[in-house]
Amino acid sequence: MAVKISFKLNGEDVSINIDDHVTLLDMLRDNFELFGAKEGCGYGECGSCTVLVDNVAVNSCLMMAPAANGRSVVTIEGLSGPRGELDPLQKAFVEKGAVQCGFCTPGMIMSAKALLIEKPCPTEEEIRKGMAGNLCRCTGYSKIVDAVKEASERGCACGKGS
Ligand code: FES
Ligand code: FES
Structure with missing residues (x-):
């Protein structure tokens, strides 16, 4: 119906x-x-x-x-801006080499976005836990965790980012 x-x-x-x-x-x-x-x-x-x-x-x-x-x-x-500017998470994924075949990437980034909305300065453990429902067959996850950490440090008020 x-x-x-x-x-x-x-x-x-x-x-x-x-x-x-x-x-x-x-x-x-x-x-x-x-x-x-x-x-x-x-x-x-x-x-x-x-x-x-x-x-x-x-x-x-x-x-x-x-x-x-x-x-x-x-x-x-x-996620991208009106002129196609990448979201900080998208930028960090590219810069940290967290994208290989790219199949998992949109889902990874959206899970990371939800995590950073809820918790702008997550620890590595919190990032790994927050992304636990997203599988990647290519990257081995370390670069994905690095990218989320990088984006969080740039965007949050924890004082770790530039
Ligand atoms: S396609 Fe939805 S969780 Fe795998
Ligand atoms: S980059 Fe290929 S599945 Fe994650």
Whole structure:
């Protein structure tokens, strides 16, 4: 059954009629052509589909699209600035070599974003814990942790960053 939902998507108000059995991930990709969030496992194990819903990291493969009604959804496409400037996390991932094949990267960055929103100056242990739901088959994780640490130190008020 199709239902009409309205929500904020990457800062813009949107409305759509969507079948109630469609996942948030499929709606983002198929109806809004936002291809950053990826379907890896499709059942909540890999984190490649992670987006922010009301600033909390969510596996969009597990959330049904109608549940987005009235909420704010941010995808990796919503992180860059109006002129395409990269978010500090995106910059740090590039600079630290935390991107290889890139399949996990949007989900990793969105989980890191949620972590830094909640905890701007996380310890390494907190970063590893915060990213535990995101799997990467390429990087061995160290560079990803370094990138999140770098972004947090640049952006937070802990005095460690430049
Ligand atoms: S595709 Fe959603 S957790 Fe793997
Ligand atoms: S960079 Fe390839 S899966 Fe993480």
